[in-house]
Amino acid sequence: MNIRHHRCKLRGFTLTEIAIVLGIAGLILGAVWGAAASVYSNMKTSDAIKGITQASLAVRGMYATSLIATTGNITSPGMFPVSWSNTAGIGNPWNKATASSKVYGSPTTGDQFFAILLTDLPAYACAALAGYFSEKASADSGGQIVGLVARKASSTLLTLTTLPKVYTDGASLCTSTSSTNSVAIVFDMTKM
Numbered sequence: 001m002n003i004r005h006h007r008c009k010l011r012g013f014t015l016t017e018i019a020i021v022l023g024i025a026g027l028i029l030g031a032v033w034g035a036a037a038s039v040y041s042n043m044k045t046s047d048a049i050k051g052i053t054q055a056s057l058a059v060r061g062m063y064a065t066s067l068i069a070t071t072g073n074i075t076s077p078g079m080f081p082v083s084w085s086n087t088a089g090i091g092n093p094w095n096k097a098t099a100s101s102k103v104y105g106s107p108t109t110g111d112q113f114f115a116i117l118l119t120d121l122p123a124y125a126c127a128a129l130a131g132y133f134s135e136k137a138s139a140d141s142g143g144q145i146v147g148l149v150a151r152k153a154s155s156t157l158l159t160l161t162t163l164p165k166v167y168t169d170g171a172s173l174c175t176s177t178s179s180t181n182s183v184a185i186v187f188d189m190t191k192m
Contacts, residue, residue: 044093045128047081048118051093052133052185055079055103055116056147060192067112067189068105074114075103095120104184113149115184126174126181133185140191147192151185 058079059068068074080090080101091099099120106113118129133151137143174181 041124041128045125045132047083047093048125048129049132051081051084051101052116052118052129054081055101056185056187056192059103059114059187060147060189063189068114070105072104073102074105075101079103092118092121092125094122094125112189113186114189115150115186117182117184119180119182121174121181121183123174123181126183129183129185130174147187147189149186149188149191151183 090101138148
């Protein structure tokens, strides 16, 4: 009986093969991560748009038979989504901890304007809101947002004597390197 022993040569992976597999896995994970981040960002933008719309409808409901007789902060419970709440008041979808969201009556008592302010927005969030609440979105310009008359940096809002129809463009409204952008979306009660 002739028994031959065959010596089997076990072959492992080379470092090059392992590097290729890891590179491909990294590309796939990067694509999935990028897509997930985009979806998450879009979800926050959608939440902010719904919150601003909810607040504008709440103001309209509160002052259905009269113009706003109060200047400054007119925010009431329930105007913004509960999910925006923080220990200091109301945040926003991007910054619930230190940001603030408020509804302001016009600096002129008895005026028909009010503004919804969101502070401490990252630049991409500011740009997304500026793009959505553009002049083209206003019902006055053929858009679907009834009562929308302006969009501006909220830091300028309280120094004005009225809230004129101003659509600050996205470039000057949002600072690309800052995470403390503020936006005011202005509505006209008489057009709602």
